[in-house]
Amino acid sequence: MPATRTLTLSILYVGLSAVLTAQAPALDIKFGLWENTIVTNMGGAPPIDTSKMTPEQAAKVAAAMQGMMGDRTMTQQSCVKKEDLEKDSFMLPQEKSLSCKRTITTNTRSAFAAEITCTGEREMKGQINIESLAGGTAFKGAMKMVTTAQGRSMNVNMTMAGKYLSADCGTVK
Helix, strand or coil: CHHHHHHHHHHHHHHHHCCCCCCCCCCCCCCEEEEEEEEEEEEECCCCCCCCCCHHHHHHHHHHHHHHCEEEEEEEEEEECHHHHCCCCCCCCCCCCEEEEEEEEEECCCEEEEEEEEEECCEEEEEEEEEEEHHHCEEEEEEEEEEEECCEEEEEEEEEEEEEEECCCCCCC
């Protein structure tokens, strides 16, 4: 289900983007290797047009989406570098069909909050809140997003937690 996977990854990237956003974040975080755990809960009608699919294809999409509903936990490692923070597009969806904007409401060493709005093939709106913990070696956060396309809306709620592992990222990009 490439469309389903792309939607999910786009939502995750938008959520993670607030940790390290284009406006130089004031959050106290260390650069290097991080381990991030994200718990995602999706609900509502998936914004995927199944009207042009065969009944079998539409049933597969529906089954895949049903399998994605409820809590899903993902743990991954990422490398955070100083130069990454200077890019306007850092950790934003890289889909040509979307244009995303953040309105930062809090940007301190201990807290970051923003409103996110994306337009294009589908719309996404939401809020994100991040807290830096333990002298920049941990963070926790939450994100609530609604994505809409073709008259259908899907809610995505995420909780995030990360911990600093090392100044050396090894092979992790």
